[in-house]
Amino acid sequence: MIRFIPVEEVLAIRNEVLREGRLTLDECRFPTDKIEGAFHLGYYDNDQLACAASFHPQNYGEYKGNAYQLRGMATLEQYRGKGIGNQLVNFAIVYLRGQKANYVWCNARVKAIRFYQNIGFEVISDEFEVPNVGPHRVLYLKIQ
Numbered sequence: 141m142i143r144f145i146p147v148e149e150v151l152a153i154r155n156e157v158l159r160e161g162r163l164t165l166d167e168c169r170f171p172t173d174k175i176e177g178a179f180h181l182g183y184y185d186n187d188q189l190a191c192a193a194s195f196h197p198q199n200y201g202e203y204k205g206n207a208y209q210l211r212g213m214a215t216l217e218q219y220r221g222k223g224i225g226n227q228l229v230n231f232a233i234v235y236l237r238g239q240k241a242n243y244v245w246c247n248a249r250v251k252a253i254r255f256y257q258n259i260g261f262e263v264i265s266d267e268f269e270v271p272n273v274g275p276h277r278v279l280y281l282k283i284q
């Protein structure tokens with residue numbers, strides 16, 4: 141079941157999936173986690189948070205409109221490849237359409253690009269390196 145959750149519930153999955161458990165939970169916070177309009181989604185399998193992602197209002201470069209950035213996309217290893225991440229992002233897209241968002245974008249790890257393309261995102265940047273994380277590209281999805 142997908143629901144809106146407080147950021148405190150996403151910190152542990154961010155750490156485990158995206159930072160190899162290297163950080164403290166506080167170090168897994170993003171500066172944008174609590175800004176106006178930010179929200180966090182979780183897919184719960186009973187009491188287990190299986191997948192999470194965070195969104196906040198943010199334009200990309202010169203792209204105009206009402207935009208959101210997706211960050212912290214993470215599915216626990218044992219839950220991957222079941223369509224849960226896809227469902228979570230699609231849930232967000234329906235919500236964002238209601239918020240009159242024009243587009244959503246993210247800095248995607250190169251390994252995850254196909255996941256985003258399956259949802260309909262397009263690559264809009266060259267490859268760039270995020271220190272300590274690896275190669276990334278910017279992915280963009282027009283909402284309306």
Ligand SMILES: CC(C)(COP(=O)(O)OP(=O)(O)OC[C@H]1O[C@@H](n2cnc3c(N)ncnc32)[C@H](O)[C@@H]1OP(=O)(O)O)[C@@H](O)C(=O)NCCC(=O)NCCS
Pocket residue numbers: 157158191213214215216219220221222223224225226227247248249251252254255256258
């Ligand atoms: C990227 C990530 C979030 C995807 O989450 P997920 O829940 O596994 O996503 P999905 O199951 O919706 O899609 C993953 C794959 O499963 C396939 N899939 C989807 N539904 C499926 C189903 N019902 N049965 C089998 N496979 C399925 C998809 O085709 C997709 O394949 P592809 O990405 O190789 O093209 C997850 O792999 C992850 O957390 N990775 C490590 C962290 C990371 O890279 N995060 C992204 C940072 S930008």
